[in-house]
Amino acid sequence: AQSVTQLGSHVSVSEGALVLLRCNYSSSVPPYLFWYVQYPNQGLQLLLKYTTGATLVKGINGFEAEFKKSETSFHLTKPSAHMSDAAEYFCAVSVPRANAGGTSYGKLTFGQGTILTVHP
Amino acid sequence: GAGVSQTPSNKVTEKGKYVELRCDPISGHTALYWYRQSLGQGPEFLIYFQGTGAADDSGLPNDRFFAVRPEGSVSTLKIQRTERGDSAVYLCASSPTGRETQYFGPGTRLLVL
Numbered sequence: 001a002q003s004v005t006q007l008g009s010h011v012s013v014s015e016g017a018l019v020l021l022r023c024n025y026s027s028s029v030p031p032y033l034f035w036y037v038q039y040p041n042q043g044l045q046l047l048l049k050y051t052t053g054a055t056l057v058k059g060i061n062g063f064e065a066e067f068k069k070s071e072t073s074f075h076l077t078k079p080s081a082h083m084s085d086a087a088e089y090f091c092a093v094s095v096p097r098a099n100a101g102g103t104s105y106g107k108l109t110f111g112q113g114t115i116l117t118v119h120p
Numbered sequence: 121g122a123g124v125s126q127t128p129s130n131k132v133t134e135k136g137k138y139v140e141l142r143c144d145p146i147s148g149h150t151a152l153y154w155y156r157q158s159l160g161q162g163p164e165f166l167i168y169f170q171g172t173g174a175a176d177d178s179g180l181p182n183d184r185f186f187a188v189r190p191e192g193s194v195s196t197l198k199i200q201r202t203e204r205g206d207s208a209v210y211l212c213a214s215s216p217t218g219r220e221t222q223y224f225g226p227g228t229r230l231l232v233l
Binding site for chain 2: 042113
């Protein structure tokens with residue numbers, strides 16, 4: 001079974017500072033990895049995902065993440081925080097399954113979430 | 121276009137009552153997922169439909185929980201004999217065929233008194 005650990009339930013940064021949200025996963029097979037963001041009273045929105053290929057993936061709003069197999073990590077970064085980045089961020093993993101029609105993503109297993117606060 | 125919609129947005133019920141939560145996926149999406157998010161936690165998988173059939177129901181916590189998708193579009197999550205521990209936000213997601221990103225709805229916040 002797969003699992004996700006997000007280190008730090010709360011992260012606080014100054015506007016303009018580097019954002020680093022940590023995610024480590026456990027999976028018995030090569031996983032697909034995702035970062036979702038949740039703004040208050042809104043649904044989860046995909047920031048970025050890693051499936052195969054290039055291990056550094058870029059997402060929306062200037063975020064990027066790097067898949068490091070040796071460290072079983074998929075940390076999320078942004079060079080310069082904006083006030084609008086304040087939200088809760090979730091790392092998720094899925095176990096892809098090959099079938100007749102292609103490779104299905106499967107269910108998502110989420111981490112506990114990290115609340116990002118950005119102060120002026 | 122329209123995203124995933126869920127109704128009601130909020131539901132308050134009493135312990136022991138029956139509730140139904142509805143999910144309208146993005147039009148044409150054959151894959152539909154239900155998750156439950158308790159306060160302070162990440163979403164937890166409940167069930168996955170591919171078309172009309174449940175492809176994976178391993179996340180349903182017990183036999184009080186049941187979900188249907190009779191025509192392969194709208195899905196209903198049904199909870200019998202609700203308990204206070206069922207209080208959570210119930211999230212629905214869909215994807216075109218199950219081989220792409222899941223798109224989430226805003227959720228239904230269920231409170232069992």
